[in-house]
Amino acid sequence: MLSQLDSLKAQALQALYTLTEEAAIEAFRVEYLGKKGHLTSLSAGMRDVDPALKREVGAKLNEVREAITQALSAKQEALQAAKDAAAVAGLDITLPGRPGAGQGSLHPLTQVRDQAVRILRKLGFVLAEGPEVETAWHCFDALNTPEDHPARHPSDTFYMPDGKLLRTHTSSVQIRTLESVKSLPVRIISPGAAYRRDEIDATHLSVFNQIEALYVADEVSLADLKGTLEFFFKELLGSGTAVRFRPHFFPFTEPSFEIDVKLEAKGREARWIEIAGCGMVDPAVFEAVSRTRGDELLHPERVSGFAFGMGLERLTMILHGIGDIRHLIENDSRFLAQFA
Numbered sequence: 504m505l506s507q508l509d510s511l512k513a514q515a516l517q518a519l520y521t522l523t524e525e526a527a528i529e530a531f532r533v534e535y536l537g538k539k540g541h542l543t544s545l546s547a548g549m550r551d552v553d554p555a556l557k558r559e560v561g562a563k564l565n566e567v568r569e570a571i572t573q574a575l576s577a578k579q580e581a582l583q584a585a586k587d588a589a590a591v592a593g594l595d596i597t598l599p600g601r602p603g604a605g606q607g608s609l610h611p612l613t614q615v616r617d618q619a620v621r622i623l624r625k626l627g628f629v630l631a632e633g634p635e636v637e638t639a640w641h642c643f644d645a646l647n648t649p650e651d652h653p654a655r656h657p658s659d660t661f662y663m664p665d666g667k668l669l670r671t672h673t674s675s676v677q678i679r680t681l682e683s684v685k686s687l688p689v690r691i692i693s694p695g696a697a698y699r700r701d702e703i704d705a706t707h708l709s710v711f712n713q714i715e716a717l718y719v720a721d722e723v724s725l726a727d728l729k730g731t732l733e734f735f736f737k738e739l740l741g742s743g744t745a746v747r748f749r750p751h752f753f754p755f756t757e758p759s760f761e762i763d764v765k766l767e768a769k770g771r772e773a774r775w776i777e778i779a780g781c782g783m784v785d786p787a788v789f790e791a792v793s794r795t796r797g798d799e800l801l802h803p804e805r806v807s808g809f810a811f812g813m814g815l816e817r818l819t820m821i822l823h824g825i826g827d828i829r830h831l832i833e834n835d836s837r838f839l840a841q842f843a
Protein backbone atom coordinates (compact mmCIF):
# COMPACT_ATOMS: atom_id res chain seq x y z
CA MET A 504 0.00 0.00 0.00
CA LEU A 505 2.88 2.36 0.79
CA SER A 506 4.40 1.88 -2.62
CA GLN A 507 0.98 2.17 -4.27
CA LEU A 508 0.57 5.52 -2.58
CA ASP A 509 3.99 6.66 -3.72
CA SER A 510 3.32 5.75 -7.31
CA LEU A 511 -0.10 7.37 -7.17
CA LYS A 512 1.54 10.58 -6.03
CA ALA A 513 4.17 10.45 -8.78
CA GLN A 514 1.55 9.65 -11.39
CA ALA A 515 -0.72 12.48 -10.20
CA LEU A 516 1.99 15.12 -10.13
CA GLN A 517 3.19 14.12 -13.55
CA ALA A 518 -0.30 14.16 -15.01
CA LEU A 519 -1.01 17.54 -13.48
CA TYR A 520 2.21 18.98 -14.84
CA THR A 521 1.06 18.73 -18.46
CA LEU A 522 -2.43 20.19 -17.93
CA THR A 523 -3.22 23.72 -19.04
CA GLU A 524 -6.99 23.79 -19.61
CA GLU A 525 -9.38 24.64 -16.82
CA ALA A 526 -11.68 21.74 -17.70
CA ALA A 527 -8.86 19.24 -17.71
CA ILE A 528 -7.69 20.47 -14.33
CA GLU A 529 -11.17 20.05 -12.89
CA ALA A 530 -11.34 16.52 -14.37
CA PHE A 531 -8.03 15.80 -12.69
CA ARG A 532 -9.42 16.94 -9.34
CA VAL A 533 -12.39 14.61 -9.67
CA GLU A 534 -10.21 11.72 -10.82
CA TYR A 535 -7.77 11.93 -7.92
CA LEU A 536 -9.46 13.72 -5.03
CA GLY A 537 -13.16 13.26 -5.81
CA LYS A 538 -15.61 11.03 -3.88
CA LYS A 539 -14.96 8.16 -6.25
CA GLY A 540 -11.37 9.18 -6.94
CA HIS A 541 -8.17 7.19 -6.66
CA LEU A 542 -7.28 8.53 -3.26
CA THR A 543 -10.68 7.78 -1.77
CA SER A 544 -10.56 4.22 -2.99
CA LEU A 545 -7.08 3.77 -1.59
CA SER A 546 -8.23 5.21 1.74
CA ALA A 547 -10.93 2.55 1.85
CA GLY A 548 -8.12 0.01 1.82
CA MET A 549 -7.05 1.24 5.27
CA ARG A 550 -9.56 -1.20 6.74
CA ASP A 551 -7.43 -4.14 5.64
CA VAL A 552 -4.09 -2.74 6.72
CA ASP A 553 -2.23 -4.58 9.46
CA PRO A 554 -2.90 -2.63 12.71
CA ALA A 555 0.84 -2.39 13.31
CA LEU A 556 1.24 -0.49 10.02
CA LYS A 557 -1.87 1.67 10.21
CA ARG A 558 -0.05 4.64 11.65
CA GLU A 559 2.55 4.67 8.91
CA VAL A 560 0.10 4.09 6.09
CA GLY A 561 -2.21 6.75 7.50
CA ALA A 562 0.58 9.27 7.59
CA LYS A 563 1.57 8.43 4.02
CA LEU A 564 -2.04 8.77 2.90
CA ASN A 565 -2.19 12.24 4.40
CA GLU A 566 1.11 13.19 2.86
CA VAL A 567 0.00 12.12 -0.62
CA ARG A 568 -3.38 13.85 -0.30
CA GLU A 569 -1.62 17.00 0.88
CA ALA A 570 0.92 16.93 -1.96
CA ILE A 571 -1.72 16.47 -4.63
CA THR A 572 -4.01 19.10 -3.12
CA GLN A 573 -1.20 21.60 -2.95
CA ALA A 574 0.01 20.95 -6.48
CA LEU A 575 -3.57 21.29 -7.67
CA SER A 576 -4.15 24.62 -6.00
CA ALA A 577 -0.80 25.92 -7.26
CA LYS A 578 -1.92 24.95 -10.74
CA GLN A 579 -5.29 26.63 -10.28
CA GLU A 580 -3.62 29.77 -9.01
CA ALA A 581 -1.20 29.82 -11.91
CA LEU A 582 -4.09 29.45 -14.30
CA GLN A 583 -5.95 32.28 -12.59
CA ALA A 584 -2.84 34.46 -12.69
CA ALA A 585 -2.42 33.77 -16.38
CA LYS A 586 -6.07 34.71 -16.95
CA ASP A 587 -5.64 37.92 -14.97
CA ALA A 588 -2.53 38.79 -16.91
CA ALA A 589 -4.32 38.15 -20.19
CA ALA A 590 -7.14 40.34 -18.95
CA VAL A 591 -4.93 43.37 -18.65
CA ALA A 592 -3.63 42.39 -22.07
CA GLY A 593 -0.03 43.12 -21.43
CA LEU A 594 3.11 41.86 -19.90
CA ASP A 595 3.98 43.15 -16.45
CA ILE A 596 7.72 43.54 -16.61
CA THR A 597 7.77 44.72 -13.02
CA LEU A 598 6.80 41.27 -11.73
CA PRO A 599 9.64 39.79 -9.69
CA GLY A 600 11.29 36.70 -11.16
CA ARG A 601 10.32 33.29 -9.86
CA PRO A 602 12.79 32.00 -7.31
CA GLY A 603 14.33 28.60 -7.90
CA ALA A 604 14.38 28.97 -11.66
CA GLY A 605 18.06 28.00 -11.51
CA GLN A 606 20.61 30.56 -10.45
CA GLY A 607 23.71 30.88 -12.57
CA SER A 608 27.24 30.65 -11.25
CA LEU A 609 30.75 31.32 -12.44
CA HIS A 610 32.30 28.71 -14.70
CA PRO A 611 34.69 26.41 -12.80
CA LEU A 612 37.60 27.68 -14.91
CA THR A 613 36.76 31.24 -13.95
CA GLN A 614 36.51 30.27 -10.31
CA VAL A 615 39.92 28.56 -10.29
CA ARG A 616 41.50 31.40 -12.28
CA ASP A 617 40.18 33.98 -9.83
CA GLN A 618 41.41 31.92 -6.90
CA ALA A 619 44.89 31.62 -8.41
CA VAL A 620 45.03 35.35 -9.05
CA ARG A 621 43.84 36.10 -5.52
CA ILE A 622 46.60 33.95 -4.02
CA LEU A 623 49.39 35.54 -6.04
CA ARG A 624 48.02 39.00 -5.36
CA LYS A 625 48.66 38.36 -1.68
CA LEU A 626 52.33 38.05 -2.62
CA GLY A 627 52.32 41.34 -4.49
CA PHE A 628 51.78 40.07 -8.03
CA VAL A 629 49.65 42.24 -10.30
CA LEU A 630 47.67 41.34 -13.41
CA ALA A 631 49.25 41.77 -16.83
CA GLU A 632 48.09 40.99 -20.33
CA GLY A 633 49.28 40.61 -23.86
CA PRO A 634 47.65 40.00 -27.23
CA GLU A 635 46.47 36.56 -28.30
CA VAL A 636 47.49 37.27 -31.89
CA GLU A 637 51.19 37.56 -31.27
CA THR A 638 54.44 38.01 -33.13
CA ALA A 639 56.90 35.13 -33.40
CA TRP A 640 59.34 37.43 -31.61
CA HIS A 641 57.23 37.67 -28.44
CA CYS A 642 56.08 34.07 -28.50
CA PHE A 643 59.33 32.39 -29.45
CA ASP A 644 62.46 34.37 -30.39
CA ALA A 645 62.71 36.62 -27.36
CA LEU A 646 61.95 33.54 -25.26
CA ASN A 647 65.13 31.98 -26.58
CA THR A 648 63.27 29.42 -28.69
CA PRO A 649 65.36 28.44 -31.73
CA GLU A 650 64.05 28.83 -35.26
CA ASP A 651 63.83 25.07 -35.76
CA HIS A 652 62.06 24.28 -32.48
CA PRO A 653 59.18 21.84 -33.17
CA ALA A 654 56.69 24.02 -31.27
CA ARG A 655 57.12 26.68 -33.98
CA HIS A 656 56.18 24.37 -36.84
CA PRO A 657 52.93 25.17 -38.68
CA SER A 658 51.74 21.69 -37.78
CA ASP A 659 51.76 22.78 -34.11
CA THR A 660 51.04 26.50 -34.25
CA PHE A 661 48.29 28.52 -35.95
CA TYR A 662 49.87 31.15 -38.22
CA MET A 663 48.15 34.19 -39.65
CA PRO A 664 48.64 35.14 -43.31
CA ASP A 665 50.78 38.10 -42.17
CA GLY A 666 53.20 35.85 -40.27
CA LYS A 667 51.76 36.56 -36.84
CA LEU A 668 50.48 33.62 -34.84
CA LEU A 669 48.03 32.64 -32.13
CA ARG A 670 50.17 32.53 -29.03
CA THR A 671 51.01 28.98 -28.00
CA HIS A 672 51.56 29.96 -24.38
CA THR A 673 51.11 32.93 -22.09
CA SER A 674 54.89 33.17 -21.68
CA SER A 675 54.75 35.81 -24.42
CA VAL A 676 53.35 38.15 -21.75
CA GLN A 677 56.72 37.90 -20.00
CA ILE A 678 58.29 39.60 -23.02
CA ARG A 679 55.48 42.14 -23.42
CA THR A 680 55.89 43.07 -19.77
CA LEU A 681 59.68 43.22 -19.74
CA GLU A 682 59.72 45.36 -22.88
CA SER A 683 57.59 48.01 -21.25
CA VAL A 684 58.38 48.10 -17.50
CA LYS A 685 59.77 51.32 -16.12
CA SER A 686 61.15 50.03 -12.82
CA LEU A 687 61.87 46.97 -10.73
CA PRO A 688 60.70 44.75 -9.20
CA VAL A 689 58.33 43.18 -11.71
CA ARG A 690 55.76 40.82 -10.30
CA ILE A 691 53.03 39.84 -12.72
CA ILE A 692 50.43 37.18 -13.13
CA SER A 693 48.79 36.72 -16.49
CA PRO A 694 45.91 34.32 -17.06
CA GLY A 695 44.71 33.94 -20.62
CA ALA A 696 44.00 31.86 -23.69
CA ALA A 697 46.59 29.94 -25.66
CA TYR A 698 46.28 28.02 -28.92
CA ARG A 699 47.85 24.89 -30.31
CA ARG A 700 47.10 22.69 -33.28
CA ASP A 701 46.28 19.74 -31.08
CA GLU A 702 43.78 17.01 -31.77
CA ILE A 703 40.99 17.42 -29.23
CA ASP A 704 40.69 14.52 -26.81
CA ALA A 705 40.16 13.88 -23.10
CA THR A 706 43.27 15.84 -22.14
CA HIS A 707 43.79 18.30 -25.05
CA LEU A 708 41.99 21.29 -26.47
CA SER A 709 43.25 23.48 -29.28
CA VAL A 710 42.08 26.58 -27.40
CA PHE A 711 42.90 26.45 -23.72
CA ASN A 712 43.99 28.68 -20.87
CA GLN A 713 47.20 29.19 -18.98
CA ILE A 714 48.37 31.16 -16.02
CA GLU A 715 51.78 32.75 -16.26
CA ALA A 716 53.78 34.38 -13.50
CA LEU A 717 57.01 36.34 -13.60
CA TYR A 718 59.12 37.91 -10.89
CA VAL A 719 62.16 39.99 -11.78
CA ALA A 720 64.28 42.00 -9.36
CA ASP A 721 67.90 42.73 -8.45
CA GLU A 722 68.32 39.39 -6.85
CA VAL A 723 65.83 36.59 -7.19
CA SER A 724 66.77 33.12 -6.08
CA LEU A 725 65.63 29.60 -6.68
CA ALA A 726 64.53 29.57 -3.04
CA ASP A 727 62.14 32.44 -3.86
CA LEU A 728 60.70 30.39 -6.70
CA LYS A 729 60.32 27.32 -4.53
CA GLY A 730 58.77 29.20 -1.65
CA THR A 731 56.33 31.02 -3.92
CA LEU A 732 55.16 27.87 -5.64
CA GLU A 733 54.81 25.89 -2.45
CA PHE A 734 52.72 28.67 -0.96
CA PHE A 735 50.67 28.93 -4.14
CA PHE A 736 49.82 25.24 -4.45
CA LYS A 737 49.14 24.73 -0.76
CA GLU A 738 46.75 27.69 -0.78
CA LEU A 739 45.04 26.51 -3.94
CA LEU A 740 44.94 22.75 -3.47
CA GLY A 741 45.01 22.41 0.32
CA SER A 742 47.65 22.67 3.03
CA GLY A 743 48.29 18.91 2.87
CA THR A 744 49.52 19.19 -0.73
CA ALA A 745 53.12 18.14 -1.37
CA VAL A 746 55.10 19.92 -4.10
CA ARG A 747 58.07 18.43 -5.97
CA PHE A 748 60.51 20.00 -8.46
CA ARG A 749 61.82 17.80 -11.27
CA PRO A 750 64.69 19.06 -13.48
CA HIS A 751 63.44 19.72 -17.00
CA PHE A 752 64.18 21.95 -19.98
CA PHE A 753 62.48 25.09 -21.25
CA PRO A 754 64.28 27.43 -23.66
CA PHE A 755 63.46 30.52 -21.60
CA THR A 756 64.50 29.32 -18.15
CA GLU A 757 67.74 27.95 -16.77
CA PRO A 758 67.62 25.92 -14.67
CA SER A 759 64.12 24.67 -15.51
CA PHE A 760 61.81 22.38 -13.61
CA GLU A 761 58.53 20.63 -13.91
CA ILE A 762 56.42 20.79 -10.80
CA ASP A 763 54.47 17.83 -9.51
CA VAL A 764 51.91 17.98 -6.76
CA LYS A 765 50.56 15.24 -4.54
CA LEU A 766 47.16 15.99 -3.11
CA GLU A 767 46.20 14.85 0.33
CA ALA A 768 44.24 11.67 -0.40
CA LYS A 769 41.43 10.29 1.68
CA GLY A 770 41.37 6.51 1.58
CA ARG A 771 43.06 6.14 -1.82
CA GLU A 772 46.69 6.16 -2.77
CA ALA A 773 48.06 9.61 -3.56
CA ARG A 774 49.94 10.07 -6.84
CA TRP A 775 52.36 12.71 -8.05
CA ILE A 776 50.71 14.74 -10.81
CA GLU A 777 52.60 17.03 -13.17
CA ILE A 778 51.05 20.46 -12.95
CA ALA A 779 53.35 23.28 -14.08
CA GLY A 780 56.63 24.39 -15.59
CA CYS A 781 59.00 26.86 -14.02
CA GLY A 782 62.55 28.05 -13.76
CA MET A 783 64.96 30.95 -13.39
CA VAL A 784 64.65 33.40 -16.29
CA ASP A 785 67.38 32.61 -18.83
CA PRO A 786 69.86 35.49 -19.28
CA ALA A 787 69.21 35.21 -23.02
CA VAL A 788 65.68 36.51 -22.35
CA PHE A 789 67.03 39.57 -20.52
CA GLU A 790 69.47 40.10 -23.37
CA ALA A 791 66.71 39.96 -25.98
CA VAL A 792 64.44 42.45 -24.20
CA SER A 793 67.36 44.71 -23.36
CA ARG A 794 68.15 44.91 -27.07
CA THR A 795 64.63 46.08 -27.95
CA ARG A 796 64.47 48.38 -24.93
CA GLY A 797 67.83 49.94 -25.69
CA ASP A 798 68.57 50.52 -22.01
CA GLU A 799 70.25 48.79 -19.10
CA LEU A 800 67.35 48.28 -16.68
CA LEU A 801 67.14 44.56 -17.43
CA HIS A 802 70.78 43.91 -18.19
CA PRO A 803 71.34 40.17 -17.55
CA GLU A 804 74.20 40.92 -15.16
CA ARG A 805 72.04 43.25 -13.08
CA VAL A 806 68.78 41.37 -12.66
CA SER A 807 67.47 37.90 -12.11
CA GLY A 808 64.03 36.39 -12.07
CA PHE A 809 61.82 33.38 -11.97
CA ALA A 810 58.84 32.40 -14.08
CA PHE A 811 56.23 29.71 -13.99
CA GLY A 812 53.29 28.69 -16.10
CA MET A 813 50.54 26.13 -16.00
CA GLY A 814 47.38 25.03 -17.74
CA LEU A 815 44.22 26.32 -16.12
CA GLU A 816 42.07 23.46 -17.42
CA ARG A 817 44.47 20.89 -16.02
CA LEU A 818 44.59 22.68 -12.69
CA THR A 819 40.79 22.74 -12.56
CA MET A 820 40.57 19.06 -13.47
CA ILE A 821 42.99 18.13 -10.70
CA LEU A 822 41.28 20.33 -8.17
CA HIS A 823 37.81 18.94 -8.91
CA GLY A 824 38.64 15.41 -10.05
CA ILE A 825 37.33 16.03 -13.59
CA GLY A 826 38.25 13.17 -15.92
CA ASP A 827 37.71 14.75 -19.32
CA ILE A 828 38.82 18.23 -20.35
CA ARG A 829 35.92 18.50 -22.82
CA HIS A 830 33.45 18.84 -19.95
CA LEU A 831 34.94 22.29 -19.46
CA ILE A 832 33.85 23.56 -22.86
CA GLU A 833 30.56 21.78 -23.45
CA ASN A 834 28.43 24.08 -21.31
CA ASP A 835 26.25 21.22 -20.12
CA SER A 836 24.28 22.72 -17.27
CA ARG A 837 24.21 19.37 -15.43
CA PHE A 838 28.00 19.57 -15.23
CA LEU A 839 28.22 23.28 -14.52
CA ALA A 840 25.55 23.23 -11.81
CA GLN A 841 27.91 21.16 -9.67
CA PHE A 842 30.18 24.17 -9.26
CA ALA A 843 27.51 26.60 -8.10
Ligand code: DAH
Pocket residue numbers: 671672673674715716753755756779780781782809810811812813
Ligand atom coordinates in the same frame (compact mmCIF):
# COMPACT_ATOMS: atom_id res chain seq x y z
N1 DAH B 1 55.19 28.05 -21.44
C1 DAH B 1 55.32 26.70 -20.95
C2 DAH B 1 54.30 25.82 -21.66
O1 DAH B 1 53.41 26.30 -22.28
C3 DAH B 1 55.06 26.63 -19.47
C4 DAH B 1 56.13 27.33 -18.70
C5 DAH B 1 57.27 26.65 -18.37
C6 DAH B 1 56.01 28.65 -18.36
C7 DAH B 1 58.28 27.26 -17.65
C8 DAH B 1 57.01 29.28 -17.63
C9 DAH B 1 58.15 28.55 -17.30
O2 DAH B 1 56.93 30.55 -17.26
O3 DAH B 1 59.14 29.18 -16.59
O4 DAH B 1 54.42 24.61 -21.60
